[in-house]
Amino acid sequence: MYGRRASQLLGELASAEKGQLTVFNSDTFDQVIKECNEHNLQLQTLIRKIEDQNLDIQTTRNEDHFGAVIHHLSLARNKRCLMAYMYNRSEIIQSLRWKIGPILPQEIQEKLSYSEEEYFKNHSAAIDSYMSELDLDLTVDMVPPKDPYIQVRVLDDIGEVCLGDMEISLTRHSVHFLRRTDAEQFISQVCNHKQFSLRPASDFA
Amino acid sequence: MSGYYNINDILMEEEPMSVVFQVGANGVGLLDPGSDTNNVDKGAQVDLPFWLAHELYLRQAVSINVPACFNQKTRNEIQADAACVDLRIRCPYFYELGCKTVPLIADKSIGPFLLHSFSSRYKEVLSRSHSTPSTAASKFLPRLTKEETQLFEAAQSSMASYKKWRVGGSRLEKASILGRKRKTTLPIDPPSP
Numbered sequence: 001m002y003g004r005r006a007s008q009l010l011g012e013l014a015s016a017e018k019g020q021l022t023v024f025n026s027d028t029f030d031q032v033i034k035e036c037n038e039h040n041l042q043l044q045t046l047i048r049k050i051e052d053q054n055l056d057i058q059t060t061r062n063e064d065h066f067g068a069v070i071h072h073l074s075l076a077r078n079k080r081c082l083m084a085y086m087y088n089r090s091e092i093i094q095s096l097r098w099k100i101g102p103i104l105p106q107e108i109q110e111k112l113s114y115s116e117e118e119y120f121k122n123h124s125a126a127i128d129s130y131m132s133e134l135d136l137d138l139t140v141d142m143v144p145p146k147d148p149y150i151q152v153r154v155l156d157d158i159g160e161v162c163l164g165d166m167e168i169s170l171t172r173h174s175v176h177f178l179r180r181t182d183a184e185q186f187i188s189q190v191c192n193h194k195q196f197s198l199r200p201a202s203d204f205a
Numbered sequence: 206m207s208g209y210y211n212i213n214d215i216l217m218e219e220e221p222m223s224v225v226f227q228v229g230a231n232g233v234g235l236l237d238p239g240s241d242t243n244n245v246d247k248g249a250q251v252d253l254p255f256w257l258a259h260e261l262y263l264r265q266a267v268s269i270n271v272p273a274c275f276n277q278k279t280r281n282e283i284q285a286d287a288a289c290v291d292l293r294i295r296c297p298y299f300y301e302l303g304c305k306t307v308p309l310i311a312d313k314s315i316g317p318f319l320l321h322s323f324s325s326r327y328k329e330v331l332s333r334s335h336s337t338p339s340t341a342a343s344k345f346l347p348r349l350t351k352e353e354t355q356l357f358e359a360a361q362s363s364m365a366s367y368k369k370w371r372v373g374g375s376r377l378e379k380a381s382i383l384g385r386k387r388k389t390t391l392p393i394d395p396p397s398p
Contacts, residue, residue, distance in 0.1 A: 002235065003254060007219045014212050042232050049231075063244065066230035066266050073260050080209060087210040 002039075002074035006032045006081030013088055021092055024113040029082065036078050043071040090119060097124050098139055150180045158186070213351065217298035218256040222306075224267040225250050255302065262309050269309045274299060275318065283322045288329035291348040292322075299350045326353065334360035 009028050016022045046068040050060055093116055096104060102124045104112075112120065131138050158170035163182045170176070170186075208214060226249045230236075234243035237251050245251065250270075253261070261267045274295040282290045292299045303319045333345055334357045349357060 001254065002257065003219070007216060007254075010212050010215055014216060046232050061228070063229040063231045066228050066261075066264075067232040067244075069264060069266070070230055070233045070236070070257065070261070073257055077256055081215060084210045084212060084215055088212060 002035075002070070003077040003081065005035060006078045009085050010081055013085060019092060019095065021089065021108060021111045023111045024089070024116065026113060029085070032078055032082060036075055039071045039075045039078070043068050043075070046071065089116065093120050094123055096120065097127060101139070102128065148180050149177055150183050151175060151177050152183050152186075213298075213301075217301045217305075218259075219254050220272070220296060220298060220302050221252045222255050222258040222272055223250065223270040224253050224258045224261070225270065226267050228266050230266070255305065259305070259309065269306070271310055271312050271315070272296070272302065272306060275303065275306075275312075275315055280318060283318070283325075287322050287325035289348075290322075292326075292350045292353075293347060297351050300352055327356070330357050331360050333357070335364055 005028060009025060009032065012022060012025060012028075046064045047057065050057055050062070050064050050068075055062070093112070096108065097120065100108075104120065109117070127138070153175050154170045154172055157172045160167055160169050163178065168176060226245055226247055229247045230245045232243055233245055234240050236253065237245045237249050240246065240249065253267070258267060258269055262269055274292075279290070279295060296302055300319055300323060303315055307313070307315050330349065330353050337345060346354060346357065
């Protein structure tokens with residue numbers, strides 16, 4: 001049946017888990033394209049036949065016309081299926097940049113076709129250049145923090161610090177309730193200076 | 206739900222429809238398995254996917270028969286006990302196909318029939334989604350159409366969210382940014398007693 005193979009391609013997408021990529025089915029994809037070429041050939045043949053009989057192509061409604069119509073519709077249908085296949089995959093690929101980052105793990109990379117890899121690279125580069133222009137990493141904090149305050153436990157002695165309008169002493173193993181923006185600098189400094197280390201108390205839960 | 210790239214929309218249009226050709230068509234013998242030539246003759250009864258049947262109907266090339274999933278037998282079963290009927294085996298896109306078929310056929314009783322079956326099954330779907338444990342759902346779920354399955358899942362997830370909200374949930378959520386940094390910088394930090 002016309003268009004059957006193309007819809008099988010989509011059925012594969014639909015049965016996959018939401019947001020998960022399947023391996024790019026280039027076999028079926030190429031077969032559908034071959035089918036399209038076949039339809040195109042048949043369409044041309046039928047139209048030539050109508051023209052050979054010196055009939056007006058606009059108004060003729062004979063058997064050749066309806067044959068051509070069916071081939072044309074099948075072509076359009078196959079095109080829609082292929083486009084939807086690419087489009088829905090590309091949406092997942094775009095989301096990977098936000099979820100995983102600019103480097104894809106091997107097992108995902110294997111599922112992409114060559115053009116999809118290129119697409120991911122270019123999409124990733126576009127986001128990177130935008131973020132460097134903004135000087136802001138957009139991929140963190142995708143869900144806004146619930147509370148501007150955060151409970152932290154001090155891992156190493158830091159000493160007296162000025163936070164906003166008050167001074168607090170961050171001694172080892174003391175628990176504090178700080179503004180998230182204040183605490184964040186200490187937490188992120190962990191990588192540079194080991195002695196500054198706070199840690200959100202919720203981690204202990 | 207309709208859209209050029211919508212997968213469900215495309216798959217729904219693949220559902221077979223029984224049609225009768227009002228004209229002949231050359232070069233498409235594949236459509237009619239009973240035909241010896243490469244043509245489909247006038248008056249031939251053929252199963253076409255919905256997308257093709259619909260377009261040909263608009264060009265007055267075919268007439269469409271009532272799809273098998275809306276036959277009298279199904280109607281009787283729905284009338285008896287709507288919730289127990291396995292609609293997926295009849296057509297996974299039962300309602301969507303019905304809505305798109307109504308303008309194409311003379312039988313206008315399909316509209317009320319769809320409404321009746323949906324409203325009587327809807328109640329069952331919702332109450333089951335709250336009461337059925339996930340292990341027992343496997344008996345009930347395969348009877349639902351695609352749309353009903355989505356409803357079922359939506360009801361379940363909204364109930365879960367409601368319960369989470371009622372007990373308060375965690376007020377202080379670990380910001381993803383912090384989690385990410387910790388992961389890369391302090392992977393071997395021992396938890397304090």
